[in-house]
Amino acid sequence: MEKSTSFQGALSTLFNVYAKKTDPFIKLLDVFLVFLVFIGVVQFGYVVLVGTYPFNSFLSGFIAAVGQFVLTVSFRSQLIESSDPKLAKSAFSSKRAFLEYCISSLVFHFFVVNFLG
Numbered sequence: 001m002e003k004s005t006s007f008q009g010a011l012s013t014l015f016n017v018y019a020k021k022t023d024p025f026i027k028l029l030d031v032f033l034v035f036l037v038f039i040g041v042v043q044f045g046y047v048v049l050v051g052t053y054p055f056n057s058f059l060s061g062f063i064a065a066v067g068q069f070v071l072t073v074s075f076r077s078q079l080i081e082s083s084d085p086k087l088a089k090s091a092f093s094s095k096r097a098f099l100e101y102c103i104s105s106l107v108f109h110f111f112v113v114n115f116l117g
Helices: 002-021 024-049 055-083 094-116
Strands: none
Touching: 024 055, 055 094
């Protein structure tokens, strides 16, 4: 029983520190990341239960979810690096990171839609 209470205490402490010290925009990105994981799981579950008849459609949707997840994680890490002077290795603005995120998302989704045929 002692381990479960210490585990619950650790989770409670982690959640409290996350809620207090994390920027609201980063929290929004985290919610979007959870949504992308949910979408990927739902699509994979659909393919397992129903079948893979429109295989290009499944592949495009699943790759879109995974790829957008990767792009968003990269954007999140750039925002954290630009906001913390200890982690900043070079002069990197959050506006530039957002612009790169938008452009890379547009290019990525262009290729995903192109793969649909």
